[in-house]
Amino acid sequence: MKLYLKPANMEDIEKEFSFVSCVPADENGFINTNAGMDFETFKQKGLPGMIAASKGEGLPEGYVPETFYFLWFEDDESSEPVIVGEFRLRHNLTPSLEKGSGHVGQFIGKDFRGRGFCTEGLRLLVEEAKKIVPENELYLHCNLDNQSSLRVMLKNGGVIHHKNENGYFVRIKLR
Numbered sequence: 505m506k507l508y509l510k511p512a513n514m515e516d517i518e519k520e521f522s523f524v525s526c527v528p529a530d531e532n533g534f535i536n537t538n539a540g541m542d543f544e545t546f547k548q549k550g551l552p553g554m555i556a557a558s559k560g561e562g563l564p565e566g567y568v569p570e571t572f573y574f575l576w577f578e579d580d581e582s583s584e585p586v587i588v589g590e591f592r593l594r595h596n597l598t599p600s601l602e603k604g605s606g607h608v609g610q611f612i613g614k615d616f617r618g619r620g621f622c623t624e625g626l627r628l629l630v631e632e633a634k635k636i637v638p639e640n641e642l643y644l645h646c647n648l649d650n651q652s653s654l655r656v657m658l659k660n661g662g663v664i665h666h667k668n669e670n671g672y673f674v675r676i677k678l679r
């Protein structure tokens with residue numbers, strides 16, 4: 505069994521589109537701006553927008569570069585890789601990210617939850633973050649009722665920095 509992160513790219517568009525089409529517009533604060541999009545619009549705008557975001561292009565004022573990764577799974581018995589999740593890494597903090605959603609977004613497809621995929625995906629993302637993020641700690645956030653997301657963070661060395669009515673604010677040491 506193999507799990508790996510791969511940045512959004514045009515070559516994998518068919519599988520990326522099928523995955524993204526099943527991600528709700530907003531689940532626990534994980535926002536999918538491509539929800540409900542048809543394939544042609546995804547090809548012309550959605551996916552190129554995700555790729556450009558990693559270079560800091562085409563973003564709203566004040567937004568920092570953000571890399572979109574898909575989490576790919578290859579079962580030993582099947583040679584066909586499938587996308588099981590999506591992770592996002594914002595390259596550095598701004599005052600609003602610091603108080604809000606932090607560096608990371610994580611999402612696992614409904615059929616693949618509860619199998620440790622997010623735990624391993626976040627571990628891989630932390631390794632990516634060490635190469636990209638200038639801050640010494642990765643900032644993460646989840647809603648108070650999102651215990652599985654919190655658990656994934658804590659299993660990756662996360663420490664609850666504080667908690668308020670908006671959720672848990674977790675930090676993972678990068679260096």
Ligand SMILES: CC(C)(COP(=O)(O)OP(=O)(O)OC[C@H]1O[C@@H](n2cnc3c(N)ncnc32)[C@H](O)[C@@H]1OP(=O)(O)O)[C@@H](O)C(=O)NCCC(=O)NCCS
Nearest residue numbers: 532610611612617618619620621622623646651652653655
């Ligand atoms: C949160 C999410 C990413 C977790 O993905 P996942 O692949 O199911 O996570 P994992 O299987 O790696 O780990 C889940 C852990 O939470 C635990 N868990 C699940 N439900 C729980 C609950 N209600 N209370 C406490 N722990 C819980 C599991 O037991 C597991 O821990 P364990 O391995 O120690 O047993 C996934 O549910 C998801 O995509 N949700 C929708 C989007 C979302 O909430 N994103 C996060 C926004 S911050």
